[in-house]
Amino acid sequence: MRTTRLTFIAAILVVSAIGGASAQNARDDRYPGATGTIPLVAAGTQGGAPEWTGEPGASGHPLMTAAAIRHAAANFNTCIEHLWPLAARRGISRNVFQTATASLTPDLRIMDLLDNQPEFTKSFWDYLDILVNDARIQKGREVLEKYRAIFDAVEKAYGVDRYIVTAIWGVETNYGAIGGKRPVVRSTATLACVGRRQNYFREEFLSTLEILQRGDVHPDRLVGSWAGAFGPTQFMPTAFKRFAVDFDRDGRRDVVDSVPDLIASTANNLKKDGWVAGQTWGYEVVIPATLNFMLADNHRSMPIRDWERHGLTRPGGKPFPRPDDRAFLLVPAGVQGPGFLMLTNFRAIMKYNPAEAYALAIGHLADRLRGGEPFAQEWPRYERVLSRNERLELQQLLVRHGYDVGEPDGRLGAKTRSAIRGFQAKIGQVPDGFASAVVLDRLRSR
Ligand code: CA
Numbered sequence: 001m002r003t004t005r006l007t008f009i010a011a012i013l014v015v016s017a018i019g020g021a022s023a024q025n026a027r028d029d030r031y032p033g034a035t036g037t038i039p040l041v042a043a044g045t046q047g048g049a050p051e052w053t054g055e056p057g058a059s060g061h062p063l064m065t066a067a068a069i070r071h072a073a074a075n076f077n078t079c080i081e082h083l084w085p086l087a088a089r090r091g092i093s094r095n096v097f098q099t100a101t102a103s104l105t106p107d108l109r110i111m112d113l114l115d116n117q118p119e120f121t122k123s124f125w126d127y128l129d130i131l132v133n134d135a136r137i138q139k140g141r142e143v144l145e146k147y148r149a150i151f152d153a154v155e156k157a158y159g160v161d162r163y164i165v166t167a168i169w170g171v172e173t174n175y176g177a178i179g180g181k182r183p184v185v186r187s188t189a190t191l192a193c194v195g196r197r198q199n200y201f202r203e204e205f206l207s208t209l210e211i212l213q214r215g216d217v218h219p220d221r222l223v224g225s226w227a228g229a230f231g232p233t234q235f236m237p238t239a240f241k242r243f244a245v246d247f248d249r250d251g252r253r254d255v256v257d258s259v260p261d262l263i264a265s266t267a268n269n270l271k272k273d274g275w276v277a278g279q280t281w282g283y284e285v286v287i288p289a290t291l292n293f294m295l296a297d298n299h300r301s302m303p304i305r306d307w308e309r310h311g312l313t314r315p316g317g318k319p320f321p322r323p324d325d326r327a328f329l330l331v332p333a334g335v336q337g338p339g340f341l342m343l344t345n346f347r348a349i350m351k352y353n354p355a356e357a358y359a360l361a362i363g364h365l366a367d368r369l370r371g372g373e374p375f376a377q378e379w380p381r382y383e384r385v386l387s388r389n390e391r392l393e394l395q396q397l398l399v400r401h402g403y404d405v406g407e408p409d410g411r412l413g414a415k416t417r418s419a420i421r422g423f424q425a426k427i428g429q430v431p432d433g434f435a436s437a438v439v440l441d442r443l444r445s446r
Helices: 066-074 076-082 084-089 094-101 109-114 124-131 134-146 148-158 162-173 184-193 198-214 237-243 259-272 304-309 344-352 356-369 388-400 414-426 437-444
Strands: 011-015 021-024 282-285 301-303 326-330 339-342
Touching (some): 066 076, 076 084, 076 184, 084 094, 084 198, 094 184, 094 198, 124 356, 134 162, 134 356, 148 162, 148 259, 162 259, 162 344, 184 198, 198 237, 304 326, 344 356, 388 414
Antiparallel strands (some): 011 021, 301 326, 326 339
C-alpha cells in the first residue's frame, strides 16, 4: 500500500447551461487506495461558503460523530499549539508558526466533504466525456504552444512527455481555471485536529508550514481544495515537499505562479513515480469474445506480444510499436466496452491520481493533445450505472459469498472487479468484472 501521496479526488460537476457539462475538479480527495472511483461533492457548494451541516459523517467513524467534531473544534487552538514542538523540530520559526495559526479557526465544512458519500451515478464514460473534450483539447494545445520552450527544457531534464504533464494540468484544474480557494493552512490544520484522518493530515499541515517557512509559495496563493491540494496540478503539501523543484532558479519552488516550476515539478513527480521516458501509457485494444477475462487483472502483466497471441489487437489493426513491453489489461466496462493494455507509465499516472477513470482521462487527453484519435470503440452507454447504495450492497454481497473486496465502501476498483470476475465465472457468465445491474441481481438471488 502506498504511503506517499494522499490522493482523494472529488470532482464537483457542474452542468453548464450552455455547452454541456464541465468538470469542476475541486481536486480534493487524494488518498491511498482509492482506486477506481470518484466520490463526488454535490454541486452547488461554490459561491458563498456553506457551513458545516452539523451532521455526523457518513463513515460512522467515532471521530466523525457530531459531538466528536464539536469537541475537537472546541479544542482546536490547543491542538494546534500542541503541534508547535513538531513544527519547531522541522525548523519552523515561532514567528512563521504564529503568523500562520494565530487567528486560525477550523473550517468544519470540510467534515462534510471528508465523509461525503453522495449518490454518484456517473459512469466511466461520463468522466471521460467531461474531462476529454474539444474545449479541453483546444486549451491544452494553446498551453503547449505558449510554453513550448519550457516544455522543451523540462522534457530534456526529466524525460517526461510534455503531453502527459499538460493533460494532468488539464484534468486536475482545467489548466488552472478551477483549483479551489480554501487556504491550505486552514484546511490541513482543520483535518489535523478534527475528524478521522488527523494522523495523516498532521503531516500535511506541518509540510504546509514548511512551505511558508521557506517562502516557496506566497501565503495568499497557497489555496486549494478542501484536502489541501494546491496549484494548477494540485500538489498536496507532502507531495510538494518530495517533488517540487525550482526550475527557474529564483530560489523558490513555486508550483502555483511559476510555470517553469509547475511544469518541472509535475514532471519530476511522474519521474519519481516511475515514468519511463520514451514510452506511452497504454493502448486501446479490441478484445476477442473468446478471451479469458480472468486475465484482465492489474496484477497480471505480460509482454504485449503474448497479449497478441491471446487475440488482442489495436483498433484498425495498427501494430504495437513495442511488443516486448509488459502490460496489464484493463476492461473498465466489461465485454461490451473497450479494453486497454496498460504499460508501466499508466501505473505512474495512477500514483498521481489513483482513480482509474481519471488516470485514463489523463492518458487519453495526452494522446489527443498529441494529435491522436478518440477511442474507436463505443462504451456500453445503455448500461445502468449502479447507485452508491447498490454498489455498496454489491460489495457486501460479494463478501458474504466469500470474495475479497477490501473494505466495502461503494468504490469499485480493481479488487471489486476481481471479486466480480470470480463470481461471474462461478455462475457461468463471462467474467468481465463489470458491475452491472445483472450481476447485482444474481448476487441478490443467491
Ligand atoms: Ca522558482
